[in-house]
Amino acid sequence: MIDFTLTPEQQEMRDLAHTFAEKEIRPVAPELDEREEFPWELVKKAGAVGLTSFAFPEGLGGLGITDELTNCLITEELSWGCAGVATVLGGTHLASIPILIAGTTEQQERLVKPVVERNGLAALALTEASAGSDVAAMTTTARRDGDEYVLSGAKRFISNGGIADLYVVFAVTDRAQGHRGISAFIVPGDAPGLTGGRKERKLGIRCSHTGEVLLDDVRVLAANRLGEEGSGFRLAMTTLDRSRPMVAAIALGIARAAYEYALEYAKTRIQFGQPIAANQAIQFMLADMATEVQAARLMTWWAAKVTETGRPFLYESSMAKNFASDVAMRVTTDAVQIFGGYGYIREYPVEKLFRDAKITQIYEGTNQIQKIVVANQILK
Ligand SMILES: Cc1cc2nc3c(=O)[nH]c(=O)nc-3n(C[C@H](O)[C@H](O)[C@H](O)COP(=O)(O)OP(=O)(O)OC[C@H]3O[C@@H](n4cnc5c(N)ncnc54)[C@H](O)[C@@H]3O)c2cc1C
Structure with missing residues (x-):
């Protein structure tokens, strides 16, 4: 049912x-x-x-x-x-x-x-300058030294990177094993040798901190390793599969806000002696926005529910992230259009939503990567 x-x-x-x-x-x-x-x-x-x-x-x-x-x-x-x-x-x-x-x-x-x-912040440090979609190309290393590992390298584009109290860092423990030679570690934010590098200046989600995490011979106990040595790549993929409904929900929140602002504006903005919402062109845009927001919500809820069934959910979570983020981009674009020139002005809320929407098509796996996942599932 x-x-x-x-x-x-x-x-x-x-x-x-x-x-x-x-x-x-x-x-x-x-x-x-x-x-x-x-x-x-x-x-x-x-x-x-x-x-x-x-x-x-x-x-x-x-x-x-x-x-x-x-x-x-x-x-x-x-x-x-x-x-x-x-x-x-x-x-x-x-x-x-x-x-x-x-x-x-x-x-x-x-x-x-x-x-x-103490309500601290955490961060997941996976991406590197030359290892984005191709996570397995990472060069950060974790060298075993007695009952410790020594981490060296640089992570890029990390949300809360440089300001977090706790990190999950992915690093190569055995280069010869390829993606099976990657392991994950819990690293305290105040570990000696861990510093924040450059803070990125961004198009949207500008109050969030996206930064480098620099690891200069950071020593952590071997007991800080998450799972078996070599299980990090699989753990990273499972983590992203699991988090994608959340990205879909971020996209959904942006799209819904843009639709609500556009609806209100269309009812109150008078041109040619009547609200612009009296024009069928605007009504159709609003109808499409409402439909897409609802469809994105159904996809998000569906993916979220499947993660609870115990069966694999990468197909559903990739579909939901891909779809909802595209909806966020389309709906915010139409919201700017409905606001006309005012939509382009910072004083009005929709230009921020338009800028914020774009990241949902990129982070936690770009939409091209989501399509690869879905295609692999339907063709296998
Ligand atoms: C604001 C922000 C926050 C982020 N937060 C985090 C975080 O907290 N933790 C973290 O680890 N990372 C984070 N990231 C990194 C993010 O996940 C990566 O940017 C993303 O996975 C893409 O990697 P890339 O930027 O290197 O692009 P690339 O991998 O270089 O991709 C460039 C383009 O090529 C396409 N492409 C690549 N490979 C293929 C292929 N095989 N087939 C078709 N197209 C392909 C991509 O879709 C994209 O369009 C964040 C990024 C940003 C911008």
């Missing part, structure tokens, strides 16, 4: 995130975007209501939200407030995935709990 009714708990979390987005995020988002300023104050406030580390178990100080649909509901609302803020909090959620899949109880207690309890 297909039932779109949310449980009282899901509704409660959605309401919590919506209220936070409406009351706390939206009033400050344009300024943060304009100044490319990291939302430290919002992170603190999000922590106070449990939204910084909601995906971690209660025993570690989180809210214990493990069902992907609830994660997506929260993320859609945060992104409806500001996709930059959703990316900041999403960075911690992203890093929580490999930790919850492969982290031992000892690792979670020793390394994760102190960070979650």
Whole structure:
């Protein structure tokens, strides 16, 4: 049976995130975007209501939200407030995935709990300058030295990179093994030798911090390794498969916000003596936007539900991410069009949404990579 009714708990979390987005995020988002300023104050406030580390178990100080649909509901609302803020909090959620899949109880207690309890931020450090879509081309190394590993290299384009309290870093432990020679490590943000490099200046999601993570002979205990040596590539792929419904939800939040602003504007903007919404050309645009937002939501919820069934879900999560991010781009483009010249002006909200939408087609695997995943599944 297909039932779109949310449980009282899901509704409660959605309401919590919506209220936070409406009351706390939206009033400050344009300024943060304009100044490319990291939302430290919002992170603190999000922590106070449990939204910084909601995906971690209660025993570690989180809210214990493990069902992907609830994660997506929260993320859609945060992104409806500001996709930059959703990316900041999403960075911690992203890093929580490999930790919850492969982290031992000892690792979670020793390394994760102190960070979650003080509402710290986490980051997943996979990408490098020459290893983006081709993750296996990474050159960061982790050399075993007694009961430690020594990490050396540079990660690029990392959300919360350089400011996080905790990292999941992927590095080569055995070059001869190709992608089977990659391992994952939990690295504390204050580990000697770990520093933040350049902070990127971006088109959109400008209040989020995207930065380099430089690893200069960073020593971590062998006990910080996530899973077996050589299991890092598989863990990275599983993590991204699992996080893609969340990216779809970020895209959905942006698209919904743009549609709502455009609808309101079309009803109130008078040209030729009537609201522009009286024109069928505008009505059709609005009808398509509403339809696409709803379709993106169905794809996102579907992918989220499949992740809970225990069967493989890469097909559904890649489809949802690919589709919802394209919807975000189309809907924000039409929202700018409906606003006319005002849509192009920074004082009005839709130009930010248009800029923010683009990243959803790129991060956590570009849409070309999502299409490769889907094609592989339907052709195998
Ligand atoms: C704002 C931002 C935040 C990010 N956050 C994180 C993060 O937190 N952690 C992290 O590890 N990474 C992060 N990334 C990195 C992001 O995931 C990569 O940028 C992305 O995977 C693409 O890699 P690339 O930029 O090197 O592009 P490339 O891989 O160089 O791709 C360039 C173009 O070629 C296409 N292409 C590549 N290979 C193929 C192929 N086989 N077939 C068809 N087309 C192909 C791509 O689709 C793209 O259009 C972030 C990036 C940005 C911009």
